[in-house]
Amino acid sequence: MRRLISVLAAVLAVTFMTGAAQAGQKVKIGTEGAYPPFNSIDKDGKLVGFDIDIANALCDAAGFECEFVVQDWDGIIPGLLAKKYDAIIASMSITDERKEKVDFTNKYYNTPGKFFARKGSGLEVTPEGLKGKTIAVQRATTHENFLTDNYGSIVTVKSYATQDEAYLDIVSGRADAGIADSVAVMDGFLNTDQGKDFQFFGPDFTDPKWFGEGAGIAIRKGEGDLVNAFNAAIAKIRADGTYAKINAKYFDFDVYGK
Amino acid sequence: MDAVWKYLPKMLEGAMVTVEITAISVLIGLIFAIPMALLRVSRNPLLWGPAYGFILYFRGTPLLVQIFLIYYGSGQFRVELEALGLWAFFREAWFCAVLSLTLNTTAYTAEILRGSIRSVPHGEVEAARSCGMMGWLLYRRIILPKAFRLALPAYSNEVVFLFQATSLVSIISLMDLTGVARVAAARSFAIYEIYIAAGAIYLIVTYGILYIFKKVEFRLSGHLRERVDNDLPVTTVLR
Known part of the structure; x- marks a missing residue:
């Protein structure tokens, strides 16, 4: 009986812990890796680009431990829904059509x-x-x-x-x-x-x-904590100059838009 | 489900492209495969060598690589192809798709035919020889008809494989059934519904192909079936 209680306690603890996004959480990020200069794979097979740098900065700001998963573009939303990763950071425009299937954070850039x-x-x-x-x-x-x-x-x-x-x-x-x-x-x-x-x-x-309103981070519906955590992280890197630094590395104008 | 009904007409158009590409490739492939198989069974190294190399390449590399090579590879030689007057063909994804699929099925069909030519019973060849048949006559009257019958079951597989392999041509921007399904799935996000519908269309056509082959096989094997006496009046049978 005692054993059963401890198992139940553990299950409950895990349930509550995963309920909210928090520091140290592992987050898998889906990206395409074929859309330079935003995300691409360099000659050493490493993911590089604006999206990747922004994703790393956001994960640092939110205290997440992030891992990238490369996925072809036309399967990138199905892959998110199938839980192959928890967020898409791949220059995805925030559109009404997509909003029917996934939630978006605020934009992190907007270019025509x-x-x-x-x-x-x-x-x-x-x-x-x-x-x-x-x-x-x-x-x-x-x-x-x-x-x-x-x-x-x-x-x-x-x-x-x-x-x-x-x-x-x-x-x-x-x-x-x-x-x-x-x-x-x-x-x-x-x-x-x-x-x-x-x-x-x-x-x-x-x-x-x-x-849409620009490129945002796509997240499965019903995971508002993760959306909030990323929104806070976007605001943070915009305010502390990290965003401007990454922007300057790739572009000589402001890609954030109005 | 709404998404399926919305995109069904387009998917059927795509299925027509798929069937068309398969039919043309299979037909031309078969025409090329016969001389290719004859070269392959020749004892002269100058004849079987090139045929062996051709079959080795197209059976030994993935069809996807062959399609990429012919489509994007030819784009690199635009100037040369224009000089030869061939660019008008290579410009079209449709032509490149049919070309890759034709070459691929030629190799496989030639190999199937080679096997069945080899397995024509030696006694039949000997009997024909003793009647004075030689060379082309021997092939035309005895070896090839027998080889075709022997090859039929394996060949029906090849046609079905090729039909399903045409789904790869969507990668070079051709709007075949898979191409349409990918666009429809991406736009409607009704992933399961769209792909299940596409799968059902493939299934129906596949069984259509198999049905035709079954009929052909039945016709060609008349001499192997038990004789049924059709002259008896029906009443006799009933009594």
């Missing part, structure tokens, strides 16, 4: 989406300017939804598993243009050797209907 194509292609972001063109986009992104919903009837949408594969087909000429996050395109493509003959065209797209 933009079209890009070969220099001198003369493409314009108008129904006539894009008519009949093939546009490359990463599958399951806000940009794919935006493109399909607004231009789906006049362009051919070519969807890729990773943004890097979309770049490959834009370089080879299989796609006439692409649309993606402007900062990701700038650093992951236009400023690289293979992207030097390409440029942006058209306006910045920020319509919250498709692009």
Whole structure:
């Protein structure tokens, strides 16, 4: 009987302890690792990028012990729901569609989406300017939804598993243009050797209907403590200058947005 | 469930792409596989050598690697391919998918045919020879018809494998059944519902393929079945 009581006590203790996010807690973070400069895998096989640095800073600020799990983009929300990790820090835009399945923290950056194509292609972001063109986009992104919903009837949408594969087909000429996050395109493509003959065209797209309020951290529903802990951590690194330091390491402008 | 109904028309369109790619690859693959198998069973090293190398490569490497190689690899040689006038083909994901699948199934089918050519009973070949049949005539009349019958069960497997392997082409942006399902699942988050629906469509088509093969096998094995006398009047049978 005494043994039963101690077992029950232990079970109860564990139940209450896991109820609230707290210091020293182990948190698994899902990320994609194919979206430079935000998250990518370097030549030594290590995860690097803005998202990764921010994630590490947030974990330090919240006192979490964090571990990264790499997951393909179109399976990243299912992976979270299947408890393969506890949070997604992978430049995921906070959108209403996604909010039906997961909770989000406040944004940790917000940059616009933009079209890009070969220099001198003369493409314009108008129904006539894009008519009949093939546009490359990463599958399951806000940009794919935006493109399909607004231009789906006049362009051919070519969807890729990773943004890097979309770049490959834009370089080879299989796609006439692409649309993606402007900062990701700038650093992951236009400023690289293979992207030097390409440029942006058209306006910045920020319509919250498709692009949401910015990139946030996705967390399973019903885990409000973890959301609160990350929100507090975001506020902390914004206030103590850690965010600005990481920002300056990657970009010469403020990616946090307004 | 709503998500399934919403995306079902698109998924059926995707299934058509899948069936189309499979049918074309299987057909061309079979046409190529016959000479390939004949080269493979030849005793001349100049003939069986290249065939052996081809089969070794396409059976020894993953189909996914072959698809990547042909699709993204060809993108790197755009200038050369344009000079040859081939870029118009390689530009299309559809063409690259059919090309990879055709080469892959050619290798596997050739290997299946090689095995069945080898297992044609020696006595039958000898009997044909003693009647004066040689070379191509011997192959056309005796060896190949027998080899096709022997190969049929293994070949039906190959067709089913190829049909299911077409799901890999979604990786090069082709909107086949899997490609549509991935987009639908990502957009609706109805992961189970969408993939179960996609799986059901694959299942139905797979059993359709197997049914056709069963019919073909039945027809080709008429001489092996017990004779049924159809001339007897029905009344006699009833009594």
